[in-house]
Amino acid sequence: MSSEKINLQEKLAKFSEHWSPRVIAQMNDYQFKLAKFKGEFTWHAHKDTDEVFLVIEGKMGIEFKDKVVELSEGEMYVVPKGVEHKPFAHEECKVMLIEPAGVVNTGDAGGELTAQNDVWV
Amino acid sequence: MSSEKINLQEKLAKFSEHWSPRVIAQMNDYQFKLAKFKGEFTWHAHKDTDEVFLVIEGKMGIEFKDKVVELSEGEMYVVPKGVEHKPFAHEECKVMLIEPAGVVNTGDAGGELTAQNDVWV
Numbered sequence: 001m002s003s004e005k006i007n008l009q010e011k012l013a014k015f016s017e018h019w020s021p022r023v024i025a026q027m028n029d030y031q032f033k034l035a036k037f038k039g040e041f042t043w044h045a046h047k048d049t050d051e052v053f054l055v056i057e058g059k060m061g062i063e064f065k066d067k068v069v070e071l072s073e074g075e076m077y078v079v080p081k082g083v084e085h086k087p088f089a090h091e092e093c094k095v096m097l098i099e100p101a102g103v104v105n106t107g108d109a110g111g112e113l114t115a116q117n118d119v120w121v
Numbered sequence: 122m123s124s125e126k127i128n129l130q131e132k133l134a135k136f137s138e139h140w141s142p143r144v145i146a147q148m149n150d151y152q153f154k155l156a157k158f159k160g161e162f163t164w165h166a167h168k169d170t171d172e173v174f175l176v177i178e179g180k181m182g183i184e185f186k187d188k189v190v191e192l193s194e195g196e197m198y199v200v201p202k203g204v205e206h207k208p209f210a211h212e213e214c215k216v217m218l219i220e221p222a223g224v225v226n227t228g229d230a231g232g233e234l235t236a237q238n239d240v241w242v
């Protein structure tokens with residue numbers, strides 16, 4: 001349980017890897033993670049949970065089977081449980097993810113972009 | 122379940138009341154709320170849940186029995202379950218709150234600052 005304030009930019013300065021979320025806070029059994037996106041991620045779904053993306057800096061998109069959602073700084077999106085999606089970013093984008101602790105970044109898909117889970121920064 | 126992107130500034134422009142959180146998104150059984158703080162809130166605690174404050178614009182503070190935490194834009198804080206706290210803001214501050222659906226803003230304290238719950242904007 002952190003009892004310190006958390007500065008998003010300070011945390012973002014501490015890592016550079018893309019598609020590798022770092023946990024910055026926990027609220028009950030949910031975690032707040034920061035990630036840097038660049039390029040194309042993997043198609044995947046999280047069968048047990050919704051997932052929130054909040055753009056801190058830059059632009060990103062989320063491809064769905066039936067549409068593409070583009071997000072800029074100060075915009076957020078709730079990907080519903082079980083819905084296949086593929087995040088992407090043409091330029092580096094800094095993103096906050098909010099989801100239950102234990103959620104794996106590639107969901108049900110696995111593969112080489114699967115990041116180690118529960119890595120705090 | 123919203124399947125639209127959510128722009129924080131657009132949502133903030135839709136209300137002006139202080140200490141009156143508006144729900145903008147739901148993820149599983151958790152809600153994301155926006156609020157405008159100005160002045161002093163009520164001492165209270167949430168006995169069943171942690172609560173997250175993320176400053177979108179401006180400055181705010183949280184008084185605890187043993188310290189004061191000051192938060193600026195891009196900073197967040199997890200108030201642990203059951204811990205008494207009193208938010209304040211000398212000038213208007215725009216804040217995102219994240220907590221389980223059903224949490225009342227004044228927690229166990231009640232009083233005239235108690236806002237209607239589950240009001241979406």
